[in-house]
Amino acid sequence: MTIRTAIVGYGNLGRSVEENIRNQPDMELVGIFSRRAELDTDTPVYPVADIDSYRDSVDVLFLCLGSATDIPEQATAFAASFSTVDTYDNHKKIPAHYEAMDEAAADNGNVAIVSTGWDPGLFSLNRTIASSIFPTSQQNTFWGKGVSQGHSDALRRIDGVKKAVQYTIPREDAIEAARGGHGADVTGHGAHLRQCWVVADESEHDRIREEIVTMPDYFVGYEVEVHFISQEDFARDHQGLPHGGHVITSGTLGGTTNAVEFSLALESNPDFTAAVQVAYGRAAYRLKDAGLTGAFSVLEVPPYLLAPESLEELLTRDV
Numbered sequence: 001m002t003i004r005t006a007i008v009g010y011g012n013l014g015r016s017v018e019e020n021i022r023n024q025p026d027m028e029l030v031g032i033f034s035r036r037a038e039l040d041t042d043t044p045v046y047p048v049a050d051i052d053s054y055r056d057s058v059d060v061l062f063l064c065l066g067s068a069t070d071i072p073e074q075a076t077a078f079a080a081s082f083s084t085v086d087t088y089d090n091h092k093k094i095p096a097h098y099e100a101m102d103e104a105a106a107d108n109g110n111v112a113i114v115s116t117g118w119d120p121g122l123f124s125l126n127r128t129i130a131s132s133i134f135p136t137s138q139q140n141t142f143w144g145k146g147v148s149q150g151h152s153d154a155l156r157r158i159d160g161v162k163k164a165v166q167y168t169i170p171r172e173d174a175i176e177a178a179r180g181g182h183g184a185d186v187t188g189h190g191a192h193l194r195q196c197w198v199v200a201d202e203s204e205h206d207r208i209r210e211e212i213v214t215m216p217d218y219f220v221g222y223e224v225e226v227h228f229i230s231q232e233d234f235a236r237d238h239q240g241l242p243h244g245g246h247v248i249t250s251g252t253l254g255g256t257t258n259a260v261e262f263s264l265a266l267e268s269n270p271d272f273t274a275a276v277q278v279a280y281g282r283a284a285y286r287l288k289d290a291g292l293t294g295a296f297s298v299l300e301v302p303p304y305l306l307a308p309e310s311l312e313e314l315l316t317r318d319v
């Protein structure tokens, strides 16, 4: 059995999904759908406007679009025609995204796995598992230092921005406080600096800075630095896409203090995010094959469905 996959949107994440699928034993890549006519790839490229004519030749469509504007505007139309897997990461709006994808997918007999990746994604799973272990717990999430693709995409959607990247920088003292069980006063907003490096014409700097610091969900409430630099400096200093972070949970059980920490250290945020997304693609295929439809979050997908191995093999190897 070969799962016939396709990609919509060919940026950092789309390129990493393409490369990842090449190494999957049970998947093939039918093509890439893009708004742009020409892409630098050997994979067949099709106009996204024609995507519906490929309904019968694609089992799972990977949505590799930006979360700031693309996914809210386009994702439900894709879910009406295909089983999909996305990495939508605007946390406040995930419940509404889930509901919209559920309706679009269920009405058309498809599966939509939403908000995979690592945060949301593997961090979400860990937050739920760790907090379920304790009757009461203290839980803190830290990101970085690294490139948030979601925040960088949001910067690039501002008119006049030619290039942009956003580094999320956590306060080390806040991480240590959480590890010591003293994270109660640590908030996500207070524990991170959002550092933006932007290329734009000088006449636009003031307006762009204002749009960044007032952007809801992404920047409001955080300490934000905005640095305008030249194309040359951007090309020299801001090509890497590392990231990572920690979910730290602690609680007391019968008078003893116990802690759980889940950490990621990623040399490439898109390569890792793509790897998670592709594994959930296998699950999407299997859920649909089992007759299920509608939206699923990572909390609702049994982990064995992610693996190419059989449940019997996993019981022997991993349990």
Ligand SMILES: NC(=O)C1=CN([C@@H]2O[C@H](COP(=O)(O)OP(=O)(O)OC[C@H]3O[C@@H](n4cnc5c(N)ncnc54)[C@H](OP(=O)(O)O)[C@@H]3O)[C@@H](O)[C@H]2O)C=CC1
Binding pocket: 008, 009, 010, 011, 012, 013, 014, 033, 034, 035, 036, 048, 064, 065, 066, 067, 068, 087, 088, 089, 090, 115, 116, 117, 118, 119, 120, 121, 149, 150, 151, 153, 154, 156, 269, 270, 273
């Ligand atoms: N859940 C998680 O853990 C994570 C989630 N993400 C999510 O992934 C999303 C995508 O990130 P990323 O791939 O870095 O975003 P990009 O900005 O690289 O790509 C987003 C879209 O922009 C278009 N695009 C890309 N490059 C160009 C270009 N040179 N010129 C014009 N258009 C271009 C592509 O669409 P088209 O081909 O149609 O032009 C693409 O799908 C983020 O918004 C984030 O939300 C990322 C990391 C972790």
Ligand SMILES: N[C@@H](CCCC(=O)C(=O)O)C(=O)O
Binding pocket: 089, 118, 119, 120, 143, 144, 146, 147, 148, 149, 150, 151, 168, 243, 269
């Ligand atoms: N969704 C993030 C991954 C989690 C890190 C994060 O949320 C941040 O740096 O703000 C991303 O787009 O890179």
